[in-house]
Amino acid sequence: MKITKICCIGAGYVGGPTMAVIAQKCPQIQVTVVDLNEERIAAWNDENLDNIPIYEPGLDKIVGEARGRNLFFSTDVEKAIDEAQVIFISVNTPTKTFGKGKGMAADLKYIELCARQIAKIAKDDKIVVEKSTLPVRTAEAIKSILDNTGNGVQFQILSNPEFLAEGTAVQDLLNPDRILIGGDSTEEGAKAIQSLVDVYSNWVSIDKILTTNVWSSELSKLTANAFLAQRISSINAMSELCEKTGADVNEVAKAIGMDSRIGAKFLKASVGFGGSCFQKDILNLVYIAKSYGLNEVADYWEQVIIMNDHQKRRFSSKIVQTLYNTVSDKKITFLGWAFKKDTNDTRESAAIYVADDLINENAKIAVFDPKVSRKKILADLDYLESRNAENNANAILSFEDPYEACKNAHAIAVLTEWDEFAQYDWQRIYDSMQKPAFVFDGRNILNRPALEKIGFVYQGIGS
Numbered sequence: 036m037k038i039t040k041i042c043c044i045g046a047g048y049v050g051g052p053t054m055a056v057i058a059q060k061c062p063q064i065q066v067t068v069v070d071l072n073e074e075r076i077a078a079w080n081d082e083n084l085d086n087i088p089i090y091e092p093g094l095d096k097i098v099g100e101a102r103g104r105n106l107f108f109s110t111d112v113e114k115a116i117d118e119a120q121v122i123f124i125s126v127n128t129p130t131k132t133f134g135k136g137k138g139m140a141a142d143l144k145y146i147e148l149c150a151r152q153i154a155k156i157a158k159d160d161k162i163v164v165e166k167s168t169l170p171v172r173t174a175e176a177i178k179s180i181l182d183n184t185g186n187g188v189q190f191q192i193l194s195n196p197e198f199l200a201e202g203t204a205v206q207d208l209l210n211p212d213r214i215l216i217g218g219d220s221t222e223e224g225a226k227a228i229q230s231l232v233d234v235y236s237n238w239v240s241i242d243k244i245l246t247t248n249v250w251s252s253e254l255s256k257l258t259a260n261a262f263l264a265q266r267i268s269s270i271n272a273m274s275e276l277c278e279k280t281g282a283d284v285n286e287v288a289k290a291i292g293m294d295s296r297i298g299a300k301f302l303k304a305s306v307g308f309g310g311s312c313f314q315k316d317i318l319n320l321v322y323i324a325k326s327y328g329l330n331e332v333a334d335y336w337e338q339v340i341i342m343n344d345h346q347k348r349r350f351s352s353k354i355v356q357t358l359y360n361t362v363s364d365k366k367i368t369f370l371g372w373a374f375k376k377d378t379n380d381t382r383e384s385a386a387i388y389v390a391d392d393l394i395n396e397n398a399k400i401a402v403f404d405p406k407v408s409r410k411k412i413l414a415d416l417d418y419l420e421s422r423n424a425e426n427n428a429n430a431i432l433s434f435e436d437p438y439e440a441c442k443n444a445h446a447i448a449v450l451t452e453w454d455e456f457a458q459y460d461w462q463r464i465y466d467s468m469q470k471p472a473f474v475f476d477g478r479n480i481l482n483r484p485a486l487e488k489i490g491f492v493y494q495g496i497g498s
């Protein structure tokens with residue numbers, strides 16, 4: 036099947052950038068991204084490209100080039116489904132907050148709604164592509180809904196997981212390590228796979244496009260994220276040991292990273308990983324393993340999460356202990372709230388949990404993040420349901436200027452590794468703070484000797 040029209044349901048961190056790049060690279064294909072969220076679609080259509088809802092370096096330029104030509108953002112979900120030959124599902128799959136699998140299994144409500152809607156509308160054969168990260172065997176559920184509630188048309192389900200990392204989404208999409216496409220091993224399945232291979236081969240070399248069966252593709256996504264997260268928890272575990280023994284985790288990471296079997300990436304000790312994928316995907320893996328009675332497998336992977344939770348809590352405890360065991364009414368300034376640099380995404384950011392701990396100790400948290408609004412910060416805290424919204428609002432101050440944020444603070448905590456933090460005038464910051472002036476560098480990005488020379492009491496991770 037030659038693809039001329041693509042629809043993507045879900046205009047979020049995955050759907051938006053991915054479709055923008057497909058549209059840019061395939062001008063012959065009309066790409067329509069739909070979402071129920073009217074505000075989000077309006078933002079994607081905003082004439083001022085600074086206002087598109089997702090901050091990713093380089094994304095504004097690509098949207099600017101393709102939008103209105105062959106890239107469209109709309110709330111008319113039905114029309115887009117009806118017209119497309121290929122429908123990507125990129126909706127959110129949050130962890131369940133209720134019932135069986137609470138806190139662990141993925142809530143597939145939005146996926147099911149999409150499947151039912153596609154089934155209702157489709158009047159000709161369609162290829163449905165799972166783009167969201169999903170538990171293994173979700174394709175089977177989607178297929179069952181489509182086949183049982185559809186209008187007798189044929190559906191092919193493909194799994195095409197997204198490996199882009201936020202903050203580098205555009206580069207990752209333009210130069211992917213690999214594209215993975217899973218499909219049925221029937222003749223129709225092979226044809227559907229080929230149609231999608233033809234889309235990607237507009238800019239990705241064919242040797243980087245891997246085709247597998249559906250379950251391998253779904254499981255590969257969870258496995259990739261579990262392995263990456265495991266590396267971070269492994270180095271973070273070592274960071275605690277380094278602090279006790281006098282070793283330096285940066286030196287250890289460098290030394291082991293030069294072993295070509297280990298490799299240098301994903302060995303940065305930190306205040307703990309965040310983001311929408313790692314925790315959710317590992318919890319999914321744990322849940323699936325448990326549901327097959329594979330308790331050792333489940334326990335093995337769960338430890339990655341336990342270590343990560345410990346790392347976040349260890350950071351807040353260290354702040355309290357160092358500030359003479361009390362942070363009550365003390366201003367503590369957070370540099371960074373996003374879960375990593377170069378994104379405005381805050382999902383599962385370590386900052387949320389560290390702030391929550393410190394607010395429990397009656398601290399006043401001042402936040403400066405170059406891309407995150409106060410509204411988002413408060414929404415993140417309210418989501419934890421640790422206290423009421425008014426108490427959260429009273430405990431959080433937020434600033435548009437980093438120097439204002441740091442004024443009169445007892446301590447500064449670096450939660451996100453934004454490049455600009457290392458470039459600040461740290462003498463000016465020191466002069467405006469309470470003394471002793473403490474810095475807790477949760478990302479090991481500041482120049483320790485320079486800060487100590489100014490007079491700061493500096494504590495990094497793992498040294």
Ligand code: UDX
Pocket residue numbers: 197198199200201202260263267300301302303304305306307308309310311312313374375376
């Ligand atoms: C991740 C995967 O990398 C991506 O392939 C998948 O599609 C989605 O999940 P993302 O969550 O966007 O991407 O960001 P990533 O760069 O993987 O970072 C995740 C978290 O780990 C961040 O909080 C980051 O700060 C932290 N991290 C990363 C470390 O603490 N140390 C490291 O060495 C690397």
Ligand code: ADP
Pocket residue numbers: 044045046047048049050069070071072075112125126127128145148149167311
């Ligand atoms: P991700 O990081 O996976 O892209 P996001 O939460 O950023 O997740 O984006 C998912 C988007 O999917 C949201 O904007 C949400 O409004 C949208 N969405 C969820 N369910 C539906 C649906 N049934 N139809 C259209 N859009 C949906």
